[in-house]
Amino acid sequence: MSMVTQVNVLSARALREAWRTPEALAPTLFIPIFFLVVNFGQAGKIFPSSSTDFLHGQTYAAFTLPSSLLLAASFGTAALYLVEEIEGGYFDKLRATPIARTSLVFGRLAAEGVKTVLLTAVLIILALPFGVSVASGVIGWILLLVLTSLWAMVFVGFMQLIALKTRSAAATNSGGLIFFPLLFLTPNFVPRDLLTRPMEIAATLNPVTYVMEALRSLILEDLEWDSIARGFAVVAVCGVVMVLLNVRVIRNYD
Secondary structure, eight states, X not given: OXXXXXXXXXXXXXXXXXXXXXXXXXXXXXXXXXXXXXXXXXXXXXXXXXXXXXXXXXXHHHHHHHHHHHHHTTOOHHHHHHHHHHHHTHHHHHHHSSOXXXXXXXXXXXXXXXXXHHHHHHHHHHHGGGTOOOTTHHHHHHHHHHHHHHHHHHHHHHHHHHHHHHOXXXXXXXXXXXXXXXXXXXXXXXXXXXXXXXXXXXXXXXXXHHHHHHHHHHHXXXXXXXXXXXXXXXXXXXXXXXXXXXXXXXXXXX
């Protein structure tokens, strides 16, 4: 069985796990929409589209939508299913089969990517009534879906590391909370040049900033390739590191 086939089989199984527990997907959709509505409701009048340059003629909801997209992509529920497999002994059975360790990693990552594409599409559609449009057109829509899903794969890779190391659902679930400080250390409410100097430095050092700014440019502007390239570069580097660490941990797994 080729590695591609192995990944397809494992990712299909992981997707079936998610569809069998739709209640686990509800917070992934509800909480990001809640943040979008609250942020727009609190700051929509402070930043009117007619006189706020960084909105490029759109509403404040368009500016804050990337925060909701990243939040939806950073729940890492696939890692919790992995903990269940570890606790139930199924993961040991998988390791005993002639399956490439890389396939074990990519199986769940690919499933998370597919799931996030669907969630991202739904979130963008739900945001349209708030005066949001994707200024970069059809290509922008595709890049939004791809970049958000790639970030989801990176984040679930981090969560899987915690799951493999601790083999604890509680520790894995708590590890996901690291995203919230990372999210709030970004220019999620105003552009980076309007932040105080200490906050600007923190945001510049934060890799999530570049993913957020790439998503924002796709929504607000017409294909600003510099911002888009930085976002994809951050995801690519983080993704390679996460995959290598996951494979190493599985190979040394006892």
